Amino acid sequence: MNQPLSIPKGTRDFTPEQVSKRQYIFDTLKRIFSLYGFAPIETPAMEQLSTLLGKYGEEGDKLLFKVLNSGDFIKDISNNDWNEGNSHKLSLKICEKGLRYDLTVPFARYVVMHRNEIVFPFKRYQIQPVWRADRPQKGRYREFYQCDVDIIGTNSLIAETELLLIINNVFDALQLKYITLLNNRKILQGLAERCSLNEHFVAFTTILDKLDKIGIDAVMIELALLPVEQNILNELKNFLQQFLSLSSNSQKIQIAKSFINNEIGLKGLEELDFLVNHAKQLNIEHNIKFDILLARGLSYYTGTILEVKSSETAMGSICGGGRYDNLTGIFGLPDVSGVGMSFGADRIYDIMETLNRFPENLTQPTDVFIANFLPNIENQLIEITQQLRKNQIRADLFYDNTVKLKKQLTIAHQKKIPWVLIVGEDELQQGKYQLKNMNTGEQFLLSLTDIIEKIKKS
RNA sequence: GUGGUCGUAGCUCAGCUGGUUAGAGCGCCAGAUUGUGGCUCUGGAGGUCGCCGGUUCGAAUCCGGUCUUCCACCCCA
Numbered sequence: 001m002n003q004p005l006s007i008p009k010g011t012r013d014f015t016p017e018q019v020s021k022r023q024y025i026f027d028t029l030k031r032i033f034s035l036y037g038f039a040p041i042e043t044p045a046m047e048q049l050s051t052l053l054g055k056y057g058e059e060g061d062k063l064l065f066k067v068l069n070s071g072d073f074i075k076d077i078s079n080n081d082w083n084e085g086n087s088h089k090l091s092l093k094i095c096e097k098g099l100r101y102d103l104t105v106p107f108a109r110y111v112v113m114h115r116n117e118i119v120f121p122f123k124r125y126q127i128q129p130v131w132r133a134d135r136p137q138k139g140r141y142r143e144f145y146q147c148d149v150d151i152i153g154t155n156s157l158i159a160e161t162e163l164l165l166i167i168n169n170v171f172d173a174l175q176l177k178y179i180t181l182l183n184n185r186k187i188l189q190g191l192a193e194r195c196s197l198n199e200h201f202v203a204f205t206t207i208l209d210k211l212d213k214i215g216i217d218a219v220m221i222e223l224a225l226l227p228v229e230q231n232i233l234n235e236l237k238n239f240l241q242q243f244l245s246l247s248s249n250s251q252k253i254q255i256a257k258s259f260i261n262n263e264i265g266l267k268g269l270e271e272l273d274f275l276v277n278h279a280k281q282l283n284i285e286h287n288i289k290f291d292i293l294l295a296r297g298l299s300y301y302t303g304t305i306l307e308v309k310s311s312e313t314a315m316g317s318i319c320g321g322g323r324y325d326n327l328t329g330i331f332g333l334p335d336v337s338g339v340g341m342s343f344g345a346d347r348i349y350d351i352m353e354t355l356n357r358f359p360e361n362l363t364q365p366t367d368v369f370i371a372n373f374l375p376n377i378e379n380q381l382i383e384i385t386q387q388l389r390k391n392q393i394r395a396d397l398f399y400d401n402t403v404k405l406k407k408q409l410t411i412a413h414q415k416k417i418p419w420v421l422i423v424g425e426d427e428l429q430q431g432k433y434q435l436k437n438m439n440t441g442e443q444f445l446l447s448l449t450d451i452i453e454k455i456k457k458s
Numbered sequence: 459g460u461g462g463u464c465g466u467a468g469c470u471c472a473g474c475u476g477g478u479u480a481g482a483g484c485g486c487c488a489g490a491u492u493g494u495g496g497c498u499c500u501g502g503a504g505g506u507c508g509c510c511g512g513u514u515c516g517a518a519u520c521c522g523g524u525c526u527u528c529c530a531c532c533c534c535a
Contacts, residue, residue, distance in 0.1 A: 009526065059532075060533085132535090137529070138529085140535080317534070320534080343535080345535085348535090407495090413496065438495070
């Protein structure tokens with residue numbers, strides 16, 4: 001009977017208390033998203049595998065959860081396929097669907113499918129779970145929620161600016177300190193071009209991204225393995241050291257301009273300059289840091305990229321995003337530029353939990369507990385309870401009248417319900433009931449109208 | 459995906475190099491208090507020592523596998 005039960009690796013159950021805390025985060029995000037003019041959509045948990053494959057780079061493809069075809073999926077497989085022993089290739093023949101890996105690619109698919117009914121620029125938010133077959137760690141789950149905001153159908157950098165404002169609003173509301181790392185894919189491309197490493201863009205940026213972990217010397221050693229001239233590497237090293245010693249965003253942009261000095265790089269730096277200047281005007285620049293090393297793996301980004309980290313804990317990024325000029329192009333709708341970002345609700349939850357930042361009274365869903373310890377008065381108790389509910393008082397009627405009042409009070413206490421209504425024979429005769437305040441222990445004999453008023457006032 | 463790590467009561471953990479009936483604190487239940495919770499006191503229940511297998515006269519303890527947790531890579535929210 002006592003079989004060991006379990007849930008899959010990297011997934012979690014949520015208790016009522018956890019759910020109300022998570023809901024608090026979702027509600028905050030929704031409120032702020034709609035404040036900026038975003039409307040919600042939802043998409044299915046599963047997408048066609050063809051929609052998902054190839055959008056997240058080689059690594060991403062490996063992390064997709066595939067959904068086995070229904071019916072007799074074996075009959076279409078040749079002996080060759082079996083004997084080859086290539087499980088990846090085989091999986092593609094028996095799986096047509098996959099669980100979504102993020103919300104951005106499904107959104108691009110949505111935009112293309114609904115292009116005729118969408119009014120551009122289209123601003124949508126979406127809060128739904130995604131699945132990744134990653135190896136779990138703290139703050140890294142196989143099922144987790146993403147909370148996306150995207151603006152599609154505009155090149156305007158005001159869109160990016162508004163994203164920065166949203167970040168500021170959200171983390172202010174949640175009372176978390178944060179830092180937004182800002183970069184631009186064009187700057188990275190310009191940097192690669194400056195080093196004549198256009199051909200090795202991905203490798204180049206991945207190595208750069210490791211700098212704060214392994215140090216500049218180790219980065220130089222790894223870069224030296226690429227086909228690059230040593231004197232260019234030396235120049236790069238000089239530039240990076242100088243860059244890293246600066247703290248002012250404008251100064252960083254200045255020296256980056258003089259070092260990179262090619263068309264694409266300067267374009268990226270101009271875009272970044274625009275954002276930094278606006279941030280300065282909007283008084284949020286102190287939370288923004290130009291980080292020329294920030295790469296972000298997702299291959300669809302083409303312009304601005306950003307990543308938000310908590311400045312109070314060592315959790316990974318809690319929000320990330322950027323501009324993608326041609327994501328819908330893959331699905332047959334070219335020339336639609338979008339920019340968006342994703343908040344990681346689960347990581348935000350973990351941080352708020354360790355820093356104790358949730359408001360106090362989130363987990364108190366019931367206002368009054370109605371004790372029930374006399375025979376044959378349930379009709380009257382149900383009637384009283386309904387009256388309370390009609391007045392928007394959240395009321396919990398106890399069902400089993402054989403349970404001692406003492407025990408019922410313990411239950412109310414454990415459920416953290418602030419009021420208990422005690423209805424005995426004397427009270428019924430008078431038409432007045434005992435209302436007990438569970439925090440102070442005070443007790444009042446009141447009519448139902450007064451009870452309603454008292455609970456509402458508290 | 460690679461390399462490590464953890465798993466003992468509802469929770470947090472103890473259990474020395476293998477040796478009788480596996481412990482503590484908190485929580486839970488009952489009573490002291492037959493219509494009054496929290497504090498106190500008294501008593502009580504609760505464990506296939508993650509799971510499967512092996513070594514041994516004997517395994518929570520040693521070994522192998524497996525699942526899970528956490529960590530470092532990788533990548534990311």
